[in-house]
Amino acid sequence: MVRLATAQSCFKTFGIKPTAAPWAFRTELNELNDLAPGGAFQYGAVHELLWQGRSALPRSFALLLAKAAQTEGGVIVWSDPRRELNPPALSAAGIDLRRLLLLRCANRSEEIWTLAECLRCRGVSATVAAVQCLSRIEARRLQLAAERGGGVGLFMRPYTPGISSYYAAATRWLIQPAPGSDQVQRWNVQLLHGHGGQIGKVLLLEVDRETRALHASAAMADRSAAPAPARATA
Numbered sequence: 001m002v003r004l005a006t007a008q009s010c011f012k013t014f015g016i017k018p019t020a021a022p023w024a025f026r027t028e029l030n031e032l033n034d035l036a037p038g039g040a041f042q043y044g045a046v047h048e049l050l051w052q053g054r055s056a057l058p059r060s061f062a063l064l065l066a067k068a069a070q071t072e073g074g075v076i077v078w079s080d081p082r083r084e085l086n087p088p089a090l091s092a093a094g095i096d097l098r099r100l101l102l103l104r105c106a107n108r109s110e111e112i113w114t115l116a117e118c119l120r121c122r123g124v125s126a127t128v129a130a131v132q133c134l135s136r137i138e139a140r141r142l143q144l145a146a147e148r149g150g151g152v153g154l155f156m157r158p159y160t161p162g163i164s165s166y167y168a169a170a171t172r173w174l175i176q177p178a179p180g181s182d183q184v185q186r187w188n189v190q191l192l193h194g195h196g197g198q199i200g201k202v203l204l205l206e207v208d209r210e211t212r213a214l215h216a217s218a219a220m221a222d223r224s225a226a227p228a229p230a231r232a233t234a
Contacts, residue, residue: 027068031216037196044147045170050159057130058175062154066126069152074125077118079103093212112138119145119153130156143168
């Protein structure tokens with residue numbers, strides 16, 4: 001694990017040479033892949049993970065996608081300005097800490113600049129960050145950086161209906177907590193945007209709190225979502 005102030009040293013740090021990335025990747029959950037456009041998640045693109053109200057950040061979903069997107073020799077960059085990530089937990093979830101960069105930027109403008117630099121770096125498979133809001137220019141800048149670098153941007157941000165339509169993202173997902181138990185944590189996942197994807201369908205993701213094993217509920221995956229997101233509790 002390396003804490004990095006800027007992204008320009010990623011090649012020297014890991015001795016990575018630019019490589020051509022495949023056009024898309026799939027996660028370990030076929031039910032989730034089936035919702036995405038073409039049955040896969042596009043490289044060279046931004047994917048937005050949205051939460052609503054008081055829901056917690058969808059870090060588990062971001063982790064699932066980041067692991068799937070990581071190419072051989074590539075690194076995951078995760079912006080953690082508030083030092084909220086738990087590296088041992090990430091390691092237990094299957095992340096190689098030797099291929100993880102934690103960004104600890106001093107302010108928002110520095111973070112946006114660094115995220116763009118990471119997205120441009122062909123040695124970075126996935127760039128993950130929580131962003132409260134983005135301007136049109138910032139969103140476009142990050143999208144173009146992802147296209148140039150060939151990796152993926154996974155941006156967690158609040159969901160506000162009717163305001164987020166101009167954000168430059170290949171897919172946009174709404175993640176809401178669902179009733180769980182002491183043994184199992186659950187989320188409802190809905191594809192809100194993605195040309196060619198199963199927009200509006202809801203998938204129930206479950207994670208075992210002890211083993212961190214993930215699986216999807218086929219019954220929920222086959223159910224069409226209501227026009228408004230269903231009410232869910234943590």
